[in-house]
Amino acid sequence: MINTFLNMLFPETCPVCGGPARDHYTAPVCQGCWRKISPYQGPACRRCGKPLVSDVSTKCGECLQDEPFFTHAVSFGLYEGVLRKAIGLLKYHNVNRLSRPLSDIMLSVCMPSVDAVVPVPLHERRLRRREFNQSALLAKYLARSLGTSVILNCLVKIRDTTPQVGLRSHDRRKNLRNAFEVRRPDLIERKDIMLVDDVVTTGATVGECSRALKKAGAENIYVLTLAHGMME
Numbered sequence: 001m002i003n004t005f006l007n008m009l010f011p012e013t014c015p016v017c018g019g020p021a022r023d024h025y026t027a028p029v030c031q032g033c034w035r036k037i038s039p040y041q042g043p044a045c046r047r048c049g050k051p052l053v054s055d056v057s058t059k060c061g062e063c064l065q066d067e068p069f070f071t072h073a074v075s076f077g078l079y080e081g082v083l084r085k086a087i088g089l090l091k092y093h094n095v096n097r098l099s100r101p102l103s104d105i106m107l108s109v110c111m112p113s114v115d116a117v118v119p120v121p122l123h124e125r126r127l128r129r130r131e132f133n134q135s136a137l138l139a140k141y142l143a144r145s146l147g148t149s150v151i152l153n154c155l156v157k158i159r160d161t162t163p164q165v166g167l168r169s170h171d172r173r174k175n176l177r178n179a180f181e182v183r184r185p186d187l188i189e190r191k192d193i194m195l196v197d198d199v200v201t202t203g204a205t206v207g208e209c210s211r212a213l214k215k216a217g218a219e220n221i222y223v224l225t226l227a228h229g230m231m232e
Ligand SMILES: [Zn+2]
Pocket: 014, 015, 016, 017, 018, 019, 029, 030, 031, 032, 033, 034
């Protein structure tokens, strides 16, 4: 009933298929399109979550060569199709109410219980331009659903780095070195942390965030992201 009423007031067109979006929960994406969002079930690196071409090995080459600071990282799905579109709407078109259904699908990923949820931060300057940090919104809803707390403004980005797009894996890491800092180590110390981001590509960002959290005394860091993107 409430849905019907809201639709009369705010009729919406699904940005994926152009049809009407009647479900207010996933709007502006319609239910038919939303249902096409599915988890990735193929082989992946057990450490960093990177999709692998075969399940012969359990770890990717990079993790074998250079052990990450997080305990493990998992993505819900692949950065493609409706999921990619929904993340784009959340991130670049300020459709921040999508953070709720998107955080709900992240809950389907099996994760160990943690003491707190921490979002990957944006630099102040970028935050001002975008008005909100999409990862913080996801982290907030996740923490609420998991019955734990979210720690905001503790892990901060102190250097506004150049965009990562187009950089190779090694250069991405170099670009981000010392870009993150923990302002209140007392909030992090000896805690198991769930680090949250929307999209992970090479893992350089979550890797550097984990380095900062570890340095501040965090126990285990489990990275949870919505989607795994491929290098373009
Ligand atoms: Zn649709």
